[in-house]
Amino acid sequence: MENCNPQVPGPPMLAAGEGVFSGDRFALSSPSHKESIAMSYENILYEVSDGVGVLTVNRPDVLNALNPETLSEIGHVVDAVRREESVRVLVITGAGEKAFVAGADISRFPELDPLQARRFAQLGQDVFASIENLPIPVIACVNGFALGGGCELALACDFIYASEKAQFGQPEINLGIMPGFGGTQRLTRLVGRARAKDLCMTGEQIGAQEAREWGMVARVMDADSLWDRTMEIASALAGKGAVALRATKQTIDRGTEADLRTGCTLELDAFSTCFASRDAKEGARAFLEKRKPSFSGSFTE
Numbered sequence: 017m018e019n020c021n022p023q024v025p026g027p028p029m030l031a032a033g034e035g036v037f038s039g040d041r042f043a044l045s046s047p048s049h050k051e052s053i054a055m056s057y058e059n060i061l062y063e064v065s066d067g068v069g070v071l072t073v074n075r076p077d078v079l080n081a082l083n084p085e086t087l088s089e090i091g092h093v094v095d096a097v098r099r100e101e102s103v104r105v106l107v108i109t110g111a112g113e114k115a116f117v118a119g120a121d122i123s124r125f126p127e128l129d130p131l132q133a134r135r136f137a138q139l140g141q142d143v144f145a146s147i148e149n150l151p152i153p154v155i156a157c158v159n160g161f162a163l164g165g166g167c168e169l170a171l172a173c174d175f176i177y178a179s180e181k182a183q184f185g186q187p188e189i190n191l192g193i194m195p196g197f198g199g200t201q202r203l204t205r206l207v208g209r210a211r212a213k214d215l216c217m218t219g220e221q222i223g224a225q226e227a228r229e230w231g232m233v234a235r236v237m238d239a240d241s242l243w244d245r246t247m248e249i250a251s252a253l254a255g256k257g258a259v260a261l262r263a264t265k266q267t268i269d270r271g272t273e274a275d276l277r278t279g280c281t282l283e284l285d286a287f288s289t290c291f292a293s294r295d296a297k298e299g300a301r302a303f304l305e306k307r308k309p310s311f312s313g314s315f316t317e
């Protein structure tokens with residue numbers, strides 16, 4: 017795999033002890049191209065191979081807890097992915113055997129006043145919304161604890177593949193706070209009010225199988241095969257028609273926010289748009305000629 021860290025814009029480096037909760041540190045900065053080449057990530061890894069981008073939250077010593085710097089780095093990669101057409105699928109995972117992400121970095125909490133807490137949550141919400149709004153499929157590969165902000169990060173992805181050892185939960189209540197990165201909203205839309213309140217109010221964790229039964233997890237896999245199987249599916253997705261993938265994602269996301277009639281109208285529009293793509297012609301021709309289709313993601317021949 018090619019390591020793309022030097023190629024994608026990185027965040028401004030923070031000097032040790034610099035006030036990360038002050039001022040506009042929470043805004044996603046836009047370094048110039050020249051600056052970005054010289055930057056590298058401290059808290060994540062990002063690699064691309066054959067159209068599949070892999071973003072790994074890489075703070076295993078603290079179970080990949082999300083501090084503002086890590087969130088900003090994730091945001092920069094997502095912005096780069098949005099611009100880079102060759103990336104067809106994004107997989108998000110956590111480093112180490114134990115955790116996907118064990119939540120926001122609690123070590124920073126004692127210093128937060130309400131305004132700083134709001135900025136932190138706004139950063140998390142902005143970054144997770146940017147993941148959700150990517151036009152390509154985003155898979156959360158959950159290899160362990162997905163708690164608090166980790167559960168919220170996974171829920172911002174299109175679907176979750178989880179190891180049988182994965183644990184999900186919103187334990188913020190045990191710290192005297194509540195979810196702030198969209199958890200009360202995305203979780204409720206996915207599993208309903210009663211189950212969302214159960215998780216957010218008791219702070220208890222549920223296992224991967226239960227999370228699948230609740231509709232949070234798409235597939236549960238053996239821990240040993242989770243990564244290979246996820247990458248196999250990601251590669252297959254990277255070979256599908258990009259126009260159709262984008263249209264499907266947008267129609268499901270926008271349609272579930274609308275009434276059924278509006279949703280079906282969105283589907284009509286998206287379905288007919290697919291027929292303007294080269295891929296739609298190629299898909300039908302390949303089927304009739306009994307060969308594998310070669311999709312380009314293009315609207316033109």
Ligand code: COA
Pocket residue numbers: 077078079081082118119120121122123161163164165187188191
């Ligand atoms: N923020 C900061 N540090 C965290 C963290 C978090 N969200 N989650 C884990 N860590 C750190 C621990 O402090 C510990 O650091 P240390 O080795 O310097 O003591 C290290 O990661 C390993 O965690 P540990 O608690 O020893 O592992 P465990 O297997 O006993 O427990 C968890 C695992 C996930 C159950 C436990 O770490 C936990 O409850 N984490 C917090 C989850 C949470 O509340 N998330 C929501 C935050 S808003």
